[in-house]
Amino acid sequence: MVIHSNIYGNKNFELQITWWKNFSHFFQFNIDWSTRSDHAGLEIFLEIYKLYICAQICDCRHWDYKNNKWKNVHDDIEND
Numbered sequence: 001m002v003i004h005s006n007i008y009g010n011k012n013f014e015l016q017i018t019w020w021k022n023f024s025h026f027f028q029f030n031i032d033w034s035t036r037s038d039h040a041g042l043e044i045f046l047e048i049y050k051l052y053i054c055a056q057i058c059d060c061r062h063w064d065y066k067n068n069k070w071k072n073v074h075d076d077i078e079n080d
Helices: 073-079
Strands: 002-008 011-019 027-033 041-048 051-059
Antiparallel strands (some): 002 011, 027 041
């Protein structure tokens, strides 16, 4: 199950809950914070046996590493 919602502007909230057929960890927990990268923001990840939960508040834009700024959505369309 995935819940995806726009919070405001370029910021989105996403919650993913999955029950896996197999498991890779009995327990795993991570908190990540990123800036100046594709989909930068906060990610909280929890895996318990076969249950996988991931919640994110992130920017929906991509980072332009060459120019060190957020990519304009129209840049990709014009360059295709």
